[in-house]
Amino acid sequence: MSQKNLMYVTLWLLVQLLVVEINCQMSAPYKPKTREKHTATLIDNKLYILSGRENTGIDVGKDFFYLEIPDKFNTQNLIWKDLSNIDILLPHYGAAAVKGGVDNNTLILYGGTNDTGAMDLVYTYSLQSNSWSIPKITGDDNLITIRKESLSGIVDNKGKMYLWAGSDDVSKKFHYVNNMLILDTINLNMGKGSSIGAPSGRSLYGATLLSDNTIIYMGGHTDIEQLLTLNPVYLYNTINDSWSTKTTSGNIPSGRVGLSVVPGLDDKRVIIFGGTPFTTDYADLTPEDSIYELSLDNFEWRIPKTSGQIPKSRMFHKANVIGKYMVISFGN
Ligand SMILES: *[C@@H]1O[C@H](CO)[C@@H](O)[C@H](O)[C@H]1NC(C)=O
Numbered sequence: 493m494s495q496k497n498l499m500y501v502t503l504w505l506l507v508q509l510l511v512v513e514i515n516c517q518m519s520a521p522y523k524p525k526t527r528e529k530h531t532a533t534l535i536d537n538k539l540y541i542l543s544g545r546e547n548t549g550i551d552v553g554k555d556f557f558y559l560e561i562p563d564k565f566n567t568q569n570l571i572w573k574d575l576s577n578i579d580i581l582l583p584h585y586g587a588a589a590v591k592g593g594v595d596n597n598t599l600i601l602y603g604g605t606n607d608t609g610a611m612d613l614v615y616t617y618s619l620q621s622n623s624w625s626i627p628k629i630t631g632d633d634n635l636i637t638i639r640k641e642s643l644s645g646i647v648d649n650k651g652k653m654y655l656w657a658g659s660d661d662v663s664k665k666f667h668y669v670n671n672m673l674i675l676d677t678i679n680l681n682m683g684k685g686s687s688i689g690a691p692s693g694r695s696l697y698g699a700t701l702l703s704d705n706t707i708i709y710m711g712g713h714t715d716i717e718q719l720l721t722l723n724p725v726y727l728y729n730t731i732n733d734s735w736s737t738k739t740t741s742g743n744i745p746s747g748r749v750g751l752s753v754v755p756g757l758d759d760k761r762v763i764i765f766g767g768t769p770f771t772t773d774y775a776d777l778t779p780e781d782s783i784y785e786l787s788l789d790n791f792e793w794r795i796p797k798t799s800g801q802i803p804k805s806r807m808f809h810k811a812n813v814i815g816k817y818m819v820i821s822f823g824n
């Protein structure tokens with residue numbers, strides 16, 4: 493087990509990949525605990541962090557807080573603000589969260605697990621009323637009873653949240669599926685996407701939405717704890733609900749789980765960070781082996797040129813693009 497990473501946010505300039513590591517104010521007014529498998533959702537210039545667990549498996553309680561992003565995002569004077577007193581959810585980890593809803597300004601949380609306690613399928617947090625609700629989700633009974641964890645939630649520009657793969661049976665654990673659920677965050681209806689040509693079931697993979705409305709998926713592991721490679725990568729076209737597979741070339745990173753993926757600002761590449769070669773007991777990757785970029789023109793992997801010191805790698809963190817930065821929060 494690797495050491496807990498005490499740095500809370502890492503910032504990278506996406507164009508030049510200048511690496512800067514910062515510490516958010518860690519004392520007053522609010523000092524968050526370390527965590528992994530939390531959610532991190534950017535809404536209205538606030539980065540909302542919910543739940544997760546400590547890497548020892550201990551839950552972090554009813555933790556809900558945000559980082560206020562100043563208009564001119566800088567690495568100075570960032571402070572956390574605590575909203576835990578309004579949290580109605582059980583402590584949990586492995587959920588998926590996006591910005592969506594009728595006002596496109598609501599935090600939509602799907603799935604996750606408390607291990608023992610029953611959670612509702614979907615929770616919403618309204619910034620307007622500063623409160624959580626449990627919406628009724630419509631749709632086929634076979635779909636609205638599927639509860640998954642350790643998956644990514646990706647929202648398209650029509651407010652549809654794509655919930656592919658993950659573990660679908662929290663009591664049996666490690667039962668990984670490859671179904672694509674699609675939650676319309678505006679009318680709160682659960683539908684199903686295509687499984688034709690879908691990759692095998694997995695969890696803790698990397699995923700992000702590309703500018704052409706496809707979602708790219710890579711890595712993760714199977715339910716028999718087998719690492720999945722980053723070649724090939726898989727594309728889900730959200731316009732016509734179809735899968736395709738892309739063989740990659742170049743400096744292909746080793747298989748990894750618990751990595752993060754974001755699109756580059758030029759829409760011509762994705763950048764990945766962190767993760768672990770799962771079979772070696774959660775060992776960290778070396779910093780040099782933690783950052784890669786994949787060209788979307790020819791699907792060639794490259795090690796990007798960076799300046800500044802690459803921070804220690806981590807896994808089970810989250811990455812958000814804020815302005816020109818890839819912001820990494822928490823993780824193990
Ligand atoms: C589930 O919720 C209970 C009650 O709050 C809490 O004690 C427990 O630690 C939670 N489990 C996880 C894995 O978060």
Ligand SMILES: *[C@@H]1O[C@H](CO)[C@@H](O)[C@H](O)[C@H]1NC(C)=O
Nearest residue numbers: 591592596648649650651652
């Ligand atoms: C919600 O806002 C994002 C920008 O933050 C935009 O890309 C997306 O299209 C919007 N969604 C809807 C349904 O209007």
Ligand SMILES: *[C@@H]1O[C@H](CO)[C@@H](O)[C@H](O)[C@H]1NC(C)=O
Nearest residue numbers: 729730731732733734735736
């Ligand atoms: C979906 O659209 C993509 C891009 O236009 C196209 O290449 C693909 O063949 C389409 N798939 C289906 C099943 O229609």
